[in-house]
Amino acid sequence: DGGITQSPKYLFRKEGQNVTLSCEQNLNHDAMYWYRQDPGQGLRLIYYSQIVNDFQKGDIAEGYSVSREKKESFPLTVTSAQKNPTAFYLCASSPGDRHNTGELFFGEGSRLTVL
C-alpha cells in the first residue's frame, strides 16, 4: 500500500547525541515536511522540501538538519544543539506545488525521548 513510513516509532537518546529519524514515502510526492509536536500543542514546522536536492527552514529549524537526496526519502537529524529535543516528530508529504490541493499525508510519527 502507498504511504509514509517513519522509523523508529520510539527512540531514546542521551544528551549530547545526534539522532536521525527516517521518513520514506512511496506516493511519488514531490514535497515532504517535518513537524514537531509537544504535549497539548499544535504542530510546528521544522523543515520542508518541495523538490529533490532542495529544502527550506520552517519555523523552528535551529538544532535540526535534513537532506533530500532522493524523492522518496527525507531524513531528519536532531543534533545536540537542539535544546529541548524530547517531542513527537511527524513527517508528511504532498503532491507538490503543481498539484497542490493542500492535502498533507502524514506518517505515524516518531517519539523521541532524551534521557
Added chain:
Amino acid sequence: DAKTTQPPSMDCAEGRAANLPCNHSTISGNEYVYWYRQIHSQGPQYIIHGLKNNETNEMASLIITEDRKSSTLILPHATLRDTAVYYCIVRVEGKGGSEKLVFGKGMKLTVNP
C-alpha cells in the same frame, strides 16, 4: 493566511451528529477552509476542504456560512473512533506549498458511549 478560532473541547454522544464549529472572521476571498483530525499519538488525517460551497465526502460534511466567516464540520453519526483533536485551518489555494497549513491547538472531540 487567516487565523481560526475553535472551542478547546466538545463532547458528543455515540450515534449522534457531531457539529464542530470554527470561526475565521478574517478569511479572504481566495482562502480555503481545511479540516484535519489527529487521533492520539498518530499523524493528522485530512478530512475535507472547501471554498464557499458546502462539501460532503465519505467522512464528513463541511458547511460554510454565506459570509464565509465561520464553518461547521459535521460528522453525521459519531462513533467512538471519531474521538480526536480536530484542526480547522485556512490557507490560500495554490499559494506556495502545504507548508502554509498552520496546525494550531485544535479542538478535542470526545465521543461518549
